Amino acid sequence: MGVYDFDLESYIGLARRLGTDTKRVEVKAAAQGLPKSMAETLSAFSNTSGGVVVLGLAERAGFQAVPGFKARAVADALAQMCGEKMEPPVRASVEIVEFEGSPVVVATVPELPPELKPCFVKSRAMHDGSYARVGDGDRRLSPYEVDRLLEGRRPPRYDREVVEGAAMGDFDEELLEGFMRRQRADSPRAFKGMSDEELLEALCVTARDGEGIVRPTLAGLMALGRFPQRYFPRACLSFTVIPGTSKADVSAEGLRFLDSREIVGPIPVMISELMVALRRNVRVSSKVEGAFRIDRLEYPETAVREAVANALMHRDYSLDGCASQVQVTMYGDRIEILSPGGLCRAMTVDRLGELGVSFPRNQALANILRATPYAEGFAEVGSVVENKGTGYFQIRASLREVNMPEPVAIDHITAFEVALYKAGAGAEAGRFGFGFGGRAGGGGRGGVRLPEGAAGGKIVRSVTEWSDETGRFHTIHVLAPGTVECDIVDFLEEAPAPVSSRILMDALGKSKATISRALNRLMDKSLVERLGPSRGPGAVYRLVQ
Structure with missing residues (x-):
């Protein structure tokens, strides 16, 4: 989003209605000159998804222009800070524009590519001066988070x-x-x-x-x-079965866990043992084809096995990372696989599943597992991984075969999570008679159910639909945090009134085409509705009531 793409008037109108700025836009008065904290914001925007800085408007005064604001001096100071006080230099676009008859400074800060992160304040050094954008504020990254970002520059060994x-x-x-x-x-x-x-x-x-x-x-x-855990006690798997859709749920007997175990051994043994535990805890559906009976688990074994293998292969094996285990948690409506360490180097959530695209964190381990056989005595055969960049592709393909939702991938700096949801409405799921997610977990606005997440307060949105025939909610879609669709839902939940696509473009920093495609997908899922003309500038959007 460039300066000239940013609709300042529309955004400030929204900020006045909300009473605050947002994750992607930082508004400061700068009445006494450029605030020192601006360096933290530049670092935060550069290390996350980029953003826009607006200087010369006072948030506490209802985003009114600051009297006597010295726009030229502030703009020059900001440009100097970007070039001389940040490492690497921030390539921001800084302009002076007029707003309601007064000059203000607007600067667009792009996100840094992974190989250049982290961006930090020079005077504080890398491990003390790197920040990330959280909500509408800036949070200093921990040394562990900084080290994980550095892995984007060079593969760890x-x-x-x-x-x-x-x-x-x-x-x-x-x-x-x-x-x-x-x-x-x-x-x-x-x-x-x-x-x-x-x-x-x-x-x-x-x-x-x-x-x-x-x-x-x-x-x-x-x-x-x-027994690798003799030297790395936490380099293992934990498997937990939760009776509901939230870790706060308990069974009718008052049990918090229906099954809980720690799985140890080398990677091929841990994967096989996990699959044994999974088969023991999921329902099996059967159908007869000719003279044969075909049994199928609630979750495709290929999807679970590949997701767990990827977690063990790509997890963080640094000294700090080895203090955490890979966690596999089975809820009433999904399986979550959480591994230490986020995506490495040039890999992003958007590129997951691209054939041949692979940026392994642990290159030697990936090469070894390609030729590592599964241990005898288990159902798994062949090698542990293919090491051809097809693991996530196979997960998606195996889910599609049984009409299950796409996997939900969530990338944090210090962890990576994949969620596999049960089959929703669909012919294939109906034929096999799989159960669907129940009403547990509470309801949100606009038909959006908000089950508790497993990592860092993360919320995964599951679009649900009530069926009078079955008397339960059927999970039919999943929105992953960090996607444009989920960001739009977040924004519309906070907006006190319907908003235009222009406001969404400015607030989220996305192009008109990207916002339009996301809105169409949300309307197709009956999450968002359009008010006003079907085309043209008069249309506004809100969550379905």
Whole structure:
């Protein structure tokens, strides 16, 4: 959103009605010159989704122009701050415009690409001067969050590090032999003449410590070890079954958890054990085709298995990250998989599922898991992952096959979450007789149900529809936080009156085409309704009552 795309008059009209500025726009009086806190806002906008700064209007006075505002001096000071006091420099577009007969400064701050984050205040250094935009304020990032942003600049190498105290005897012989056999079969020329010791070292399964002793790497131990948790106690899986759609729900017997367990072992064993626990806790539907009976779980096994494998492979294995486990939580209407560490490098939520697009945080571990077999005695066969950037694509495809909603992906700086929702209304779901999400969890405005989230107060919106025939709500859509549709719903919930698409464009920083497409999708889902003419500037939008 450039300065000339920002409709200042429309936005200030909205801000006056709301009585506050918003996440994407910061309004300051700057009566005594450029506020020192402006550096924090520049950092916050650069590290999140960008935004607009408006200087010369007093929020406490109803966003009226500041008498005697020195627009030129403030604009020059802001441009200087962007170029000289921020690292990397903020490439903001700074202009002086007229508003209600008075000059104001309007600056558009773009989001930095991942490889340049974090943007920080030079005088405070990176780990003390990096901020993120939260609501309509700026929050200083923790050192751990800064370190995760730095992974956008260069891939981390924690998975290649030698595990102090570990020895070759810590490997699972069955998994190790299967891994080497697969590697030699796939690349006979590359490994011709190499000893097993040389092969393992070449593939980062092992490495030499400072004294020249060959030891397992973190990647080698997590993929092929007997009990990696001996060295990394929290590098495991937790599996919990909640009786309702919120962690606050309890069963009729007063139980908070229907099942709760910690799953340990190498990654292939943890995945298989998790699938065993899942099969024990989900309903199975059957249908007869000819002479055969076909059983199917409430959730496609491929989707769950791929999501858990991705979580274990791409999670944060830094010293701080290893203090947290991957959490798999099964609610009455969904499964949530939460892993430490957000998306890495150039990967974004929008690019998930693109064939061939892969930016693994742990490159050595990903390469090892490609040839790591599942352990004998479990239902899983083949290798743990394909390592071809198809994992998320397979999740989406397997959900579509049974008419289930798209997966909901939520990227935080310090964590990544995927939610898989039960089948909603649809022919395939009806044929198999799957249950739908119930009324538990409360209701929101406009037919929007707001179940409690699992991470950091996150809210996932599930669009629901009441059926008199079944006597329950059917989940038919999911809106993920961070999407344009969800941002529009957020905005309309706060707006005291219907708003135009222009106001939505200015408030959310999106183009006319993007807002129009999102509004059409929301209207198709009966979430938003249009008032006034079907086309033209007179149309306004509100949540369906």
